[in-house]
């Protein structure tokens with residue numbers, strides 16, 4: 001399904017850890033659609049992950065390490081990418097999330113505040129840092145597109161999502177606020193995609209993930225959106241067909257966000273009630 005949708009476009013993809021990562025699928029599809037890319041991840045993830053395999057599949061895309069909480073790393077990444085491409089870029093995918101509280105299974109009501117601040121820094125402020133560094137270095141062409149990935153726990157409570165809920169709410173707000181400033185200054189657009197639960201390293205780290213993956217699938221008229229489908233949606237936002245879309249949180253969830261309850265969930269509840277006599 002390649003239509004050269006991104007022919008001539010150049011961009012940076014953050015967050016491809018392994019072949020399940022949404023960023024991994026997006027990198028492959030972006031190249032298939034004619035884009036040239038630079039891949040990046042935190043230095044530790046580069047050591048543990050398989051990004052070099054992905055780079056080889058992406059026309060030997062350069063891999064440039066950057067901890068997304070470190071502005072010097074981000075500036076180096078942007079500068080090196082512009083040197084590689086011989087000019088400014090057209091898109092950035094921010095596909096980054098990590099909560100030390102989630103990782104250590106620390107309950108929300110007994111949170112560790114140092115961890116909480118790290119969650120916000122890695123998962124939300126990093127978007128601000130990417131945008132501010134890009135603006136400062138004038139790294140993006142007019143009508144460029146920056147996309148960050150989020151989850152509906154920013155709007156509604158999903159208890160296992162822990163402090164990532166606050167991080168996603170903050171990140172969505174940064175996309176709106178920076179989208180305003182970058183739009184007026186340089187016509188750069190900034191959006192978030194709110195994706196269905198997806199089986200990846202970050203996704204499966206959330207407690208009760210399997211249950212709410214199945215629940216969301218049964219609730220959504222179209223079922224859960226896959227990582228591949230999310231990649232396709234990212235490409236549409238990088239393309240020139242969505243030039244006037246900015247400062248939006250776009251649900252890519254098979255209809256989950258607008259469904260109160262589905263017939264399938266009602267039937268499950270009825271079955272459970274009968275089984276309990």
Ligand SMILES: NC(=O)c1ccc[n+]([C@@H]2O[C@H](COP(=O)([O-])OP(=O)(O)OC[C@H]3O[C@@H](n4cnc5c(N)ncnc54)[C@H](O)[C@@H]3O)[C@@H](O)[C@H]2O)c1
Nearest residue numbers: 015017021022045068096097149150197198200201202203
């Ligand atoms: N999997 C899901 O269910 C789901 C649902 C909605 C949104 N999302 C979001 O999608 C995005 C991608 O996650 P994924 O599901 O593909 O999982 P993933 O674990 O494959 O990707 C998360 C990435 O974040 C990177 N990262 C962590 N700390 C970093 C740092 N300091 N600097 C740079 N990179 C760092 C990791 O190395 C990893 O590559 C995240 O923002 C996640 O919250 C995931």
